[in-house]
Amino acid sequence: MKIVVDAMGGDFAPQNVVAGAVDAVKQYKVCVTLVGIKERIEEELKKYQFPKDLIEIVHAPEVVAMDDAATVVIRQKKQSSISIGMALLKKEGYDAFVSAGNTGACVAASTFILGMIKGVDRPGIGCIFPSLKKFTFVIDVGANTAAKPEHILQYAKMAKVYAQSVLNRPNPTIGLLNIGEEECKGTGLEQEAHKLLEEKEPCFVGNLEANEVFAGKTDCIVCDGYVGNITLKVAEGMMESVGKLLKREIMKNPIAILGAVLLKSSLSDAKKSVDYSEYGGAPLLGVDGLVLISHGRSSPKAIKNAIRAAKEQVEHNVLKKIKEEMATNG
């Protein structure tokens, strides 16, 4: 198995990416192909001991910046790590692509270079949200900010396969993110999507209000990419702010500091269960290849876990299963 990794993607590339890749090859015995500026990757690799046969480098002279327009990767930077990595994935012998780089560029490049699966019109980014009952798979969190009802239905079908094969939920339930439980709620998009889901997807159980996302009421949640992205970012920002606020309050009071020390292991267990880096990358579903997008601020651990997630998806044959589902349900 060979996982292609965008060595230049993310706010701390190539350092964090290379460090995570080294950890991954040691821990999971997968082959990793690092794509990016060769000299810079080699320089980073020098810092570590690792089985040399498990890491190869493919040179890509260009770098897509985090704030480049999504289409730059197709129109201008054809020699970027994203473009070259994606082209590698299309070849025989490469199984998945992982990037912590520019999300829009990854979506554009994978749509353009890999193409769409038959039966899917638009790709969707899936994301695992922590919840009180294990976790919930939410799609789309930002690939498609102008979803149509049929796209939402396609997300539901792909989410179902993902939950079954990767998350080990044989009979997953699917909810539609909305501002109320009643089917008349939401904008025209949600109302039509609700109708379509009810008609065509047996796993659909109805609308789910946003305050229930973290309660784990359903295994999967489908939504438009704009709303999904807002949901993801609100959760992220809130977690960060609550952490800072708590720290600020605690530091005011010596007894509280002692309390925090005693609480430390519980706090870190709780933090772990809401920490994105524990879950690895977010799968981009709908394109004809296994693509995982990691957080731009990915730590080495997050990269390692994204590679682990990619490995699991290859082993579970997710792509083939999604293709089968979409072919029978076209």
Added chain:
Amino acid sequence: MKIVVDAMGGDFAPQNVVAGAVDAVKQYKVCVTLVGIKERIEEELKKYQFPKDLIEIVHAPEVVAMDDAATVVIRQKKQSSISIGMALLKKEGYDAFVSAGNTGACVAASTFILGMIKGVDRPGIGCIFPSLKKFTFVIDVGANTAAKPEHILQYAKMAKVYAQSVLNRPNPTIGLLNIGEEECKGTGLEQEAHKLLEEKEPCFVGNLEANEVFAGKTDCIVCDGYVGNITLKVAEGMMESVGKLLKREIMKNPIAILGAVLLKSSLSDAKKSVDYSEYGGAPLLGVDGLVLISHGRSSPKAIKNAIRAAKEQVEHNVLKKIKEEMATNG
């Protein structure tokens, strides 16, 4: 000053509403007019000692259920506490209306009975979000789920006046909630709203990503009601789940329990700064009257604080100031 309060609104009405109203008249010396089923209100009032001249009852035989359609209040339940309360507000001598009842019905009744302010097309619900730097005023969190760019501009102008006169921010900054900082981000709505805001509202400082909502980067945030509602509910649900998760982790470990005891005052200070009930009701801006909507699960304290917030808005002359702003900026 007379504040009209919907005694039948909310999941715990009339108990919590009456209890909160009693506390409010004692603490703030305002007159409260409780609207609802007379016998039930009297029964609750019997439980308390309070200055009798500060509470009056106006009978309303019908009750709008929390899950009634929004328009029920206009078409069928014309004798409900919401309809009758809103009609009272239109009369001389009544200054504000507070309800923890059906939000959609409150919006519909206030639009229909009070009418819109000149220069405003759609009402918006404003909500005070806790943030690391005091708090942020977000509008709209759910009145108008099909906002147009000009509605967003109107929200910005009203938010500015609200921040200046109620929140004591003489030069408030306004951000547009979006999925990226660049002006090209978001759907057509956000792109056009961005252009309009830049052109017509000097307090506008640009897009704000959802993960920055709680960082307090701007004094006000404007958005479509659908997205605003999702944002509010995600934050609410997350707070609740994080609390439960933390409790669960702590209970596993006796040392952590001791830690939590020592931390208690810091935790409750932190909780207080993110607790909606501390901030009182959410103002419904754009209608020709002061209307505050409280959370359906409002505690007596939340009701009391909503009445306090109503009192402050009357004292600050918010309605008049918003009318002036909208008239000059039509």
